[in-house]
Amino acid sequence: MGKIVEFKNVNKTYKSGSEIIYASKDLSFSIEEGETCLILGPSGSGKTTALNLLGGMDYPTNGEIKVDNYNLEKLPSKELTLFRRNHIGFVFQFYNLMPNLNALENIELATELNKKNALDSKTVLKLVGLEDREKSFPSQLSGGEQQRVSIARAIAKNPNILLCDEPTGALDYNTGKQIFKIIFNLVKQEHKTLVVVSHNVVLKDVFDHVIYIHSGSVSKNEYNDNPLDIDSLIW
Template sequence: MAYISLEHVVKRYQMGEVVITAADDISFDIDKGQFVIIVGPSGAGKTTVLNILGGMDQCDSGTILVDGQDVAACSPKELTTYRRYDIGFVFQFYNLVQNLTALENVELAAQICKHPLPAEDVLRHVGLADRMDNFPAQLSGGEQQRVAIARALAKNPKLLLCDEPTGALDYVTGKSILKLLQDTCRQQGMTVVVITHNTAITPMADRVIHIKNGRVDRVEEQPSPMPVEDIEW
């Protein structure tokens, strides 16, 4: 049985008198420990899928199973618990607390979950051993994104969800962030889902889910994913 399974998920938004179907009968599976990329053009419904998977939004119909739990059937209180304990989020913009150091930003996340990882260890893992006492304003964009990833990883989540995690970064820095995410997946067996419109990075994934016009266009299995270092775009 798949670790994550979306079955016939539908999500509509009312915009004035217009109804927009952002997710139109979406179904796909993700196995435990996989690195998955959801790719598609802007407005295809990728972020909607991520928000539903992360418990930040609820679908109108369908089933969303994550490690045996039907997230679609959760109450708002249950969704809060799910987001807190089971999901790590990484966004395009880092959303760090500006008056806290890198270490304090990571410790803040660790305080709200059941089995956190030591903040210092996670910051070392993301390559920031010597930047722990720096404030966000003293860090580069790439370093701030590493803090954001460390913050997500410190929660020891079942699932790491990344929405355009390199969107605000230059090519070289973006590549180093993708390598960090790929290495984390491989070394820690963490299930990682990355949303992007950049089709060039899809060779690094175990599974690629192409979304177009709110529907799954196709799913590609890649038995031999490429290391990020070998991908050029």
């Protein structure tokens, strides 16, 4: 065990006319290996920006980002692509599945890119309870089922870190709970580090670590010694 993620004084700025917007501002935090971590903040607080920087989707304007022993701000873009491919699983709010590929093919597309460590596509589809739907296309699946395919796709690459950006934001309450149960079960079973981004404060009690962000900066860090079970939540 040790730190798997370390942000040190990270800034990410965008120009809007003559104005400079700080999407991340002097952002510093760390995440322990194997932890379940929630990044919590209102809309526009810089959550997606932080997650994309952590996942090597983008470079910071300045500052240091260390993930899985890579200094991301120093990696050339080709190496950053490889880092992302081999070390990170992504789950997005709107699933981002390929509409012309069926459930199994969507997963195989991801494992094709990381053959080295990849898990068997059919096995992971079973892990999310969709073994009977491998031939279904995204348009034939409910939102919850599509999100389960996207979780299977993220896990199939066998990454060390699973990143989820508002993973239940487009789902109803019960389906959202079911999705979180699947995510938590999978990361425990496969010994992954989990980072979820959300604006839903209710979630704070089920994670080991909660990082509150406001205006691109950390406003508070909290740790739960005994995180609650997802089943006990009401929102």
